[in-house]
Amino acid sequence: MNGKKVSESTVGRLSLYLRLLSELQADGVSTLSSDALARRCGTTAAQVRKDLSLFGTFGKRGLGYSVDELVTELRSILGLGRRWRVAVVGAGRIGVALLGYEDFRKQGFYIEAVFDADRTKVGQERHGLVIQSEDELEEVLGGGIDIVIVAVPAQWAQSVVDRVVSAGVRGILNFAPTKLDVPAGVALKNVNMAMELEALSYALASSGKRPRAAVRARG
Amino acid sequence: MNGKKVSESTVGRLSLYLRLLSELQADGVSTLSSDALARRCGTTAAQVRKDLSLFGTFGKRGLGYSVDELVTELRSILGLGRRWRVAVVGAGRIGVALLGYEDFRKQGFYIEAVFDADRTKVGQERHGLVIQSEDELEEVLGGGIDIVIVAVPAQWAQSVVDRVVSAGVRGILNFAPTKLDVPAGVALKNVNMAMELEALSYALASSGKRPRAAVRARG
DNA sequence: CTTACTTTGTGAACAGTTTCACAAGTGCTC
DNA sequence: GAGCACTTGTGAAACTGTTCACAAAGTAAG
Numbered sequence: 001m002n003g004k005k006v007s008e009s010t011v012g013r014l015s016l017y018l019r020l021l022s023e024l025q026a027d028g029v030s031t032l033s034s035d036a037l038a039r040r041c042g043t044t045a046a047q048v049r050k051d052l053s054l055f056g057t058f059g060k061r062g063l064g065y066s067v068d069e070l071v072t073e074l075r076s077i078l079g080l081g082r083r084w085r086v087a088v089v090g091a092g093r094i095g096v097a098l099l100g101y102e103d104f105r106k107q108g109f110y111i112e113a114v115f116d117a118d119r120t121k122v123g124q125e126r127h128g129l130v131i132q133s134e135d136e137l138e139e140v141l142g143g144g145i146d147i148v149i150v151a152v153p154a155q156w157a158q159s160v161v162d163r164v165v166s167a168g169v170r171g172i173l174n175f176a177p178t179k180l181d182v183p184a185g186v187a188l189k190n191v192n193m194a195m196e197l198e199a200l201s202y203a204l205a206s207s208g209k210r211p212r213a214a215v216r217a218r219g
Numbered sequence: 220m221n222g223k224k225v226s227e228s229t230v231g232r233l234s235l236y237l238r239l240l241s242e243l244q245a246d247g248v249s250t251l252s253s254d255a256l257a258r259r260c261g262t263t264a265a266q267v268r269k270d271l272s273l274f275g276t277f278g279k280r281g282l283g284y285s286v287d288e289l290v291t292e293l294r295s296i297l298g299l300g301r302r303w304r305v306a307v308v309g310a311g312r313i314g315v316a317l318l319g320y321e322d323f324r325k326q327g328f329y330i331e332a333v334f335d336a337d338r339t340k341v342g343q344e345r346h347g348l349v350i351q352s353e354d355e356l357e358e359v360l361g362g363g364i365d366i367v368i369v370a371v372p373a374q375w376a377q378s379v380v381d382r383v384v385s386a387g388v389r390g391i392l393n394f395a396p397t398k399l400d401v402p403a404g405v406a407l408k409n410v411n412m413a414m415e416l417e418a419l420s421y422a423l424a425s426s427g428k429r430p431r432a433a434v435r436a437r438g
Numbered sequence: 439c440t441t442a443c444t445t446t447g448t449g450a451a452c453a454g455t456t457t458c459a460c461a462a463g464t465g466c467t468c
Numbered sequence: 469g470a471g472c473a474c475t476t477g478t479g480a481a482a483c484t485g486t487t488c489a490c491a492a493a494g495t496a497a498g
Contacts, residue, residue: 008455014421019436033476049477050477061475061477065476070496079423093319097312101312171419173416187423192414196392197303197328198233200390201228202233205297257459265489268446268448283444452483452487459479459493463477464476
């Protein structure tokens with residue numbers, strides 16, 4: 001492994017590679033070229049090789065990559081070799097939908113707590129978890145939660161994030177449609193569905209005006 | 220407006236600007252400099268001006284931008300001056316959660332139909348919409364649906380997309396954690412929550428090893 | 439009207455990412 | 469083991485997106 005910096009897009013592609021390789025592994029495929037992987041991920045062979053080369057030398061010339069080995073390496077690179085303890089703040093529609101999302105658990109992300117500010121919800125059960133009061137946020141998060149998913153209305157998101165950060169959490173996934181500030185050293189990712197719809201709106205509206213404005217998102 | 224190409228990141232920022240400006244407009248702010256806007260959006264003044272300059276000349280030198288005017292312009296640029304007719308395919312947890320998401324409707328995205336392959340769900344009501352059979356997909360979509368949100372399990376997503384595209388829909392928002400192919404001329408956007416979590420995992424895992432690996436997502 | 443100050447719009451410089459192109463390594467066959 | 473077909477890893481080139489820096493244009497005050 002060399003010490004070059006790794007871009008966000010590279011990390012995104014690594015996730016994609018891993019997902020695909022896991023499927024192939026289940027299908028019993030043992031070896032794969034960068035070209036075959038690239039084709040299935042909608043990228044190029046050179047891109048695949050560059051991405052992987054940031055972390056080491058995993059391929060065999062003339063042969064390609066061992067699927068098993070690459071799955072192992074990618075899981076290690078992405079930090080998926082361990083159990084990540086996750087909490088959800090906000091037991092609204094989105095927050096609750098995430099509680100039951102099996103894909104998270106499959107990759108080692110275990111949702112262990114869910115909070116809501118609404119006293120009438122506190123104590124109720126959702127997908128096997130009892131909704132806790134936001135008053136208990138600091139106490140519970142301090143017990144070793146790694147990642148918090150923020151699914152509260154936009155106007156409260158920043159204050160929730162501030163509390164979460166001061167409770168020592170260093171990874172945040174934000175679903176509130178607003179820009180959040182976190183101190184350096186805290187990783188923040190945003191899922192903004194309204195923004196994606198607006199991007200579609202833009203693509204559709206402008207493709208009507210300009211002759212060729214096809215937009216294809218990566219992976 | 221000049222004919223330069225507009226990057227995905229620019230479009231994303233335009234959404235952000237619009238959201239912020241709408242808030243300021245509600246607060247009665249009438250005028251704003253690129254620097255003030257940039258600061259609130261986590262970008263730079265030059266970036267704001269470059270983004271806007273792709274579409275026209277909206278500012279007044281020495282003064283800044285009129286909030287009202289810019290809101291109008293951005294809505295027009297993003298194609299938000301109209302009602303977009305949306306359908307959701309997949310009435311699972313995520314699909315149903317989206318039906319009740321008020322933010323969509325606020326920006327002009329109206330969810331008018333929801334489909335599921337599960338016969339036992341068909342006919343049931345969710346958030347005021349009756350779940351329809353996927354057999355009716357082509358017929359209903361042909362009635363003028365602009366955008367389809369795909370919220371089905373990954374292994375069925377591609378076949379749903381193929382049907383949706385051949386029904387004439389040209390905008391797709393995909394929540395299935397898989398890479399989809401669409402023909403040129405169809406706009407596809409992906410929301411991949413598992414991938415975002417993996418990016419957090421990467422950031423957290425590697426910040427433990429390397430001295431300074433703070434990751435701050437834009438927006 | 440003139441001066442001082444503010445802010446835009448944009449060409450040019452810079453930085454980051456992707457693609458190209460090819461030497462070097464590997465397996466297979468004869 | 470020599471020749472052939474294939475594929476990797478990577479420096480260099482091309483491309484894309486961001487930041488800089490400044491002329492031009494506007495406001496405000498005296």
